[in-house]
Amino acid sequence: MAPVSTVTQAAEYAAAGARLVDVGDRGALIPAIRDQLGDLRICGYSAGADKVRDADLAARTGAGLICPDVRAAARAGQLGIAAERVLVQTGPAGIAAAAQAGWAILVDLAGGDGGLTGQDTAAREAAVAAVCAWLGASVIRTRHVTEIRRSVEMTESILGRRPPAGTLRGLA
Numbered sequence: 555m556a557p558v559s560t561v562t563q564a565a566e567y568a569a570a571g572a573r574l575v576d577v578g579d580r581g582a583l584i585p586a587i588r589d590q591l592g593d594l595r596i597c598g599y600s601a602g603a604d605k606v607r608d609a610d611l612a613a614r615t616g617a618g619l620i621c622p623d624v625r626a627a628a629r630a631g632q633l634g635i636a637a638e639r640v641l642v643q644t645g646p647a648g649i650a651a652a653a654q655a656g657w658a659i660l661v662d663l664a665g666g667d668g669g670l671t672g673q674d675t676a677a678r679e680a681a682v683a684a685v686c687a688w689l690g691a692s693v694i695r696t697r698h699v700t701e702i703r704r705s706v707e708m709t710e711s712i713l714g715r716r717p718p719a720g721t722l723r724g725l726a
Contacts, residue, residue, distance in 0.1 A: 607619070641659065660691070660692070
């Protein structure tokens with residue numbers, strides 16, 4: 555998924571249910587997004603972002619760190635980055651190992667990691683997102699925010715981690 559390029563685009567994702575947006579190297583967007591969408595978390599490559607991919611920047615600024623694997627996450631501790639600030643990015647096949655190691659997990663469904671292309675991509679991503687949430691993924695990156703949020707919330711309800719949005723009894 556491409557990083558957001560405008561505050562309007564970030565607002566659209568937030569309205570669809572996103573809690574984290576990626577601004578990439580557009581660090582100048584961070585203050586504007588914070589000003590208009592204060593509760594929205596921001597991932598980027600510069601100071602001011604809540605989540606970054608550079609361990610030195612995370613150590614200096616206190617931002618969370620997105621690591622490419624479990625080994626990099628373990629090395630983050632040597633830089634003084636607390637484990638609760640670390641996300642390990644993995645594909646669906648790596649979730650169980652990262653979860654067993656105790657790391658919070660980010661799965662990027664839009665990055666081609668799951669091979670989801672063509673028609674009905676949103677439906678396939680929703681199915682994969684449900685499995686990822688079931689296995690322990692805490693952050694799922696997608697361009698289909700509404701569908702994925704619905705899928706993850708349903709999974710969380712089935713697992714008993716959140717109350718269902720509504721219930722229906724009987725055949726009515």
